[in-house]
Amino acid sequence: MKREPAWRVFATEFNDTTLEQKGTGEKTPSYIITPLGAKINRVYLVGVLTDVEHVAEGGDLVRAHISDPTGVFTLYSGQYQPEATSQLSAIEAPAFVAVVGKARTYEPEEGSLYVSLRPETIHEVNTETRDQWILETCQHTKDRILATIEAQKMNELSFADLKQLGYSNGLCEGLIAAKHHYSGVDIQKYLSMIRESLEYLGPRSIPPLQPEPVEEPKPHPKKQPKKTPSKEPPATSTDDTDAESTVFETIKRLESDEGAAWDDIVQQCEKQGLTEASIEEALAALMDKGMVYEPILGTIKTT
Numbered sequence: 464m465k466r467e468p469a470w471r472v473f474a475t476e477f478n479d480t481t482l483e484q485k486g487t488g489e490k491t492p493s494y495i496i497t498p499l500g501a502k503i504n505r506v507y508l509v510g511v512l513t514d515v516e517h518v519a520e521g522g523d524l525v526r527a528h529i530s531d532p533t534g535v536f537t538l539y540s541g542q543y544q545p546e547a548t549s550q551l552s553a554i555e556a557p558a559f560v561a562v563v564g565k566a567r568t569y570e571p572e573e574g575s576l577y578v579s580l581r582p583e584t585i586h587e588v589n590t591e592t593r594d595q596w597i598l599e600t601c602q603h604t605k606d607r608i609l610a611t612i613e614a615q616k617m618n619e620l621s622f623a624d625l626k627q628l629g630y631s632n633g634l635c636e637g638l639i640a641a642k643h644h645y646s647g648v649d650i651q652k653y654l655s656m657i658r659e660s661l662e663y664l665g666p667r668s669i670p671p672l673q674p675e676p677v678e679e680p681k682p683h684p685k686k687q688p689k690k691t692p693s694k695e696p697p698a699t700s701t702d703d704t705d706a707e708s709t710v711f712e713t714i715k716r717l718e719s720d721e722g723a724a725w726d727d728i729v730q731q732c733e734k735q736g737l738t739e740a741s742i743e744e745a746l747a748a749l750m751d752k753g754m755v756y757e758p759i760l761g762t763i764k765t766t
Contacts, residue, residue: 479497511559538581
């Protein structure tokens with residue numbers, strides 16, 4: 464079973480979600496689709512753990528809240544996640560934490576959907592890790608905003624057209640579902656969210672949040688893919704096997720006794736023609752094959 468990627472999203476986008484795609488089989492994953500097209504099964508977040516509360520007798524169910532610059536994530540951890548439940552109970556709030564968790568939904572009545580997370584892992588981290596997550600999540604959110612703008616321009620939105628623009632399979636599918644479900648996505652709201660998140664870190668250079676103007680007319684995506692400042696052109700000569708080989712050899716070359724940093728792996732693989740989406744897909748395949756693993760968050764090591 465393919466390992467689902469952990470999306471980086473802010474609490475506001477996550478909590479704005481009102482669309483769920485339920486799996487049809489016992490092992491078929493379910494997803495939530497955010498207004499910006501993130502097709503989420505798992506999330507990676509870093510923020511401030513503000514409170515932890517035991518909401519069932521015996522401590523079998525724990526509820527916690529983690530805040531980021533835009534809002535609050537709600538976590539529920541129970542008897543089927545004993546390690547995460549124990550970790551949550553042991554951390555003294557407030558504290559900076561990094562969490563990988565699965566999206567969960569609650570629909571008390573038709574048309575009313577609430578989202579939360581079930582943590583898989585949770586660790587205390589420092590402010591530098593939190594700041595880096597904010598920067599990375601701003602970039603990922605910006606990419607989805609630009610993709611949403613492109614999707615809104617298309618009268619006949621198709622997976623093939625979006626794929627030609629270099630977007631991952633998950634984002635292509637999410638953009639299509641989001642366009643049919645959400646009406647009038649407030650792009651300016653999410654642009655403001657990015658700016659406020661960056662300003663939260665203090666004075667620093669804020670990257671442009673709109674595509675740079677081009678001199679020539681924009682081509683139709685079927686004839687010539689449009690390039691945006693935040694996207695690398697898709698590699699056309701590297702198939703899945705080659706991508707896995709490139710990622711694996713890069714990890715071997717970079718790793719120390721602790722492993723190789725994810726950011727370093729991405730940087731080196733992009734120099735060899737891979738996009739971040741293809742790197743993530745290759746890494747998921749390598750993990751499924753047992754060739755690499757993640758000893759700590761953000762660090763990859765060969766077996």
